[in-house]
Amino acid sequence: MENAFRKTLSATDSLPCAIPEPDPVPPRASIVQVAETANVSVATVSRVMSGSAHPVNEETRRRVLDAARALHYSPSALAQAMVTRDTRIVGVIIGDAADPYFAGIVRGVEDVARQHGYLVIVCNSDRRPEIELRYLQTLNDYRVEGVIFAGGGLLDETYQRDIRAALEVYSERGAACVSLGRHPFPSFPVVVDNHRLVADGVDYLVGLGHRAIAYISGPPLLTTTQLRRGGYEQTLAAHGLPLRPGYVLPGDYTYESGRRAAHTLAALPQADRPTAVMASNDLMAIGCLAGLKALGLRVPADLSVMGVDDVAPAQFVDPPLTTLALPLHGMGAAGMESLIRLRRAELTLDQSVTLPHQLVIRQSTAAPRPPGSFVPAALTRTAAH
Amino acid sequence: MENAFRKTLSATDSLPCAIPEPDPVPPRASIVQVAETANVSVATVSRVMSGSAHPVNEETRRRVLDAARALHYSPSALAQAMVTRDTRIVGVIIGDAADPYFAGIVRGVEDVARQHGYLVIVCNSDRRPEIELRYLQTLNDYRVEGVIFAGGGLLDETYQRDIRAALEVYSERGAACVSLGRHPFPSFPVVVDNHRLVADGVDYLVGLGHRAIAYISGPPLLTTTQLRRGGYEQTLAAHGLPLRPGYVLPGDYTYESGRRAAHTLAALPQADRPTAVMASNDLMAIGCLAGLKALGLRVPADLSVMGVDDVAPAQFVDPPLTTLALPLHGMGAAGMESLIRLRRAELTLDQSVTLPHQLVIRQSTAAPRPPGSFVPAALTRTAAH
DNA sequence: TTGAAAGCGTTACCAC
DNA sequence: GTGGTAACGCTTTCAA
Secondary structure, eight states, X not given: XXXXXXXXXXXXXXXXXXXXXXXXXXXXXXXXXXXXXXXXXXXXXXXXXXXXXXXXXXXXXXXXXXXXXXXXXXXXXXXXXXXXXXXXXXXXXXXXXXXXXXXXXXXXXXXXXXXXXXXXXXXXXXXXXXXXXXXXXXXXXXXXXXXXXXXXXXXXXXXXXXXXXXXXXXXXXXXXXXXXXOOSSSOEEXXXXXXXXXXXHHHHHHHHTOOOEEEEOOOTTBHHHHXXXXXXXXXXXXXXXXXXXXXXXXXXXXXXXXXXXXXXXXXXXXXXXOSEEEESSHHHHHHHHHHHHHTTXXXXXXXXXXXXXXXXXXXXXXXXXXXEEOOHHHHHHHHHHHHHHHHTTSSOTTEEEEEOXXXXXXXSOOOOOOTTOOOOHHHHSOOOO | OTTOXXXXXXXXXXXXXXXXXOOSSOSSOOHHHHHXXXXXXXXXXXXXXXXXXXXXXXXXXXHHHHHHHHTTOOOOHHHHHHHHTOOOEEEEEESOTTSHHXXXXXXXXXXXXXXXXXXXXXXXXXXXXXXXXXXXXXXXXXXXXXXXXXXXXXXXXXXXXXXXXXXXXHHHHTXXXXXXXXXXXXXXXXXXXXXXXXXXHHHHHHHHTOOOEEEEOOOTTBHHHHHHHHHHHHHHHHTTOOXXXXXXXXXXXXXXXXXXXXXXXXXXXGGGOOSEEEESSHHHHHHHHHHHHHTTOXXXXXXXXXXXXXXXXXXXXXXXXXXXXXXXXXXXXXXXXXXXXXXXXXXXXXXXXXXXXXXXXXXXXXXXXXXXXXXXXXXXXXXXX
């Protein structure tokens, strides 16, 4: 890509010496050569190499093992997969591996996959249906044992139809499908209570004394977005707080959209300005923090800010972000765990797994300033630059 | 894992209605059923499905396509791979997908892999040789087209011997091996100039007026660590600055080790304290920042801090971190690009690719305070909490 | 333009 | 305990 190929040629020229026969190892030892070398049948080789229960004489076993080692033999997982109809490969579909949210999940998936001898193929879709669909196709061609969808489900009709069609082939094959979050197609759900999550956040803010709480939402068509937003609205109502129209800011889970929200907030007349803002994910909360700071507003003195997810950067920002921690690694792990159990028929699609979340109080939230206690920013801001 | 399985059973009981024959689609359509349905030979089906150059009558082609669609046929990539000896799968070995450094690289790898029709298997090793070796084994069993090693090479004799042995099988098979960073085994290097990198950092600090510059190093046995540290030491010398023994702090590229370094620094008698510290990666720089702040030292007023990598959190911390940006995504992309060209024999192992880095000046660095200009911290620290 | 058949590297069933 | 051999699902000569 780009400027990548600034090549440097270090001249380790091939010396014109007497070329020795490279290696006496015949290229590509298959089970057949091992059998020949060990003077046994391929069946026997197969039995010892795959740790079959079928009995094999100790002496014979040793001969096979020796031959295998001598020939650098490694059984082809492809050939094995063909006949056993088991590839031991799973796919995980994420938005972006570089996003700490998905990164945490992927790590969780992989940890339990490795533990169980599975390989995982990572598929970045950037939430684009075409890419997701194409990956689903390809993964099916490779006969993966299952797919894990990370990230919220997209509520688009065409997408829904297409993906259901794509997944049909999976279930026909007996491949499992688990989704982290609610998805509009048949799959095993591993979820966190998105509604309660935000509700807990709002409860906490109200407990602090806030009554004017804004909300930065996510992409409207995502199930997660709707669940979380519902949590905000209903909790406000539960506390008898009005749902002011201008208080729900649009966002798309990116840093930039959080920053934009900060500007919208700052533009509000002082009297209408909320005393707290809850972002529906950390990245937007962090962007909002940055935006507010740039506009001369202090957090949490002028405005409390909180997020959702507890990605790593949340603890590094200034001030450290109060947030609702999701068990990202645990979600990935539970997802992979479920996929395996699904295949073993220890789980069925009418069940689900719900993971706990947790309020993490750091320093971006505080009680609202009592009205009239205005302190000019200049007196309190740091003088260090 | 852990507390993952708090199951919720939503009773979508199977209704005892007249069970309709599920699907008229015979399970597992293979090329044979397609051939039968279309009334042609499997050879012909293969030709149209795999877009072969071999001519096929248009009418015949249509019949095949129709049959394929009707049967939900999808060619088995496994079977294809067996006969073509091409799996279109590559493996990438990283320390930890949740580390933003590796996350960026993985994303780069995957982007160009997808573009070229490759699938990528992610392998987290936590830098543990046993895990790495086992993955190498497994990936070879799957006959991957190549492996990309992200992260620095380990300078351990046993490891080196083992990995060379493991890789021998790869080259015998004609699989490619590229490494991001220098590795002590035959592989195509895609690198950034680690020496120059740190040298640039030190130059910048010296330019600012610093003469007492500490350094937080990495795990001693990593090639990257040695290269970077060499950059530090030699640049100091080039400026005629002494290499004070206590100024090289141990670290292991983690946040925690950066924090520990901060404590060591703070414990130094005021007169011996450096005016700047260069961490050999961002995570340690961020940890150091946090540690310094906790100990009442101000950055950059009391001490300048800079890092290397420019991972995403670097711009969020307080103060935003001055650092040397590595093209993480570009490294992954160039790595995958090289792997592909290696297979096409457009590249050979005696070449290499070097990617540019860039100094990113943010707010964690400043000129050192002139001696005697001491200002009590209490007067300058923020009053906002 | 089409088809028959020989692999590719395993496993699993059935004899011995 | 061991061996023969039919799958598994595809591609690729070689003939027709």
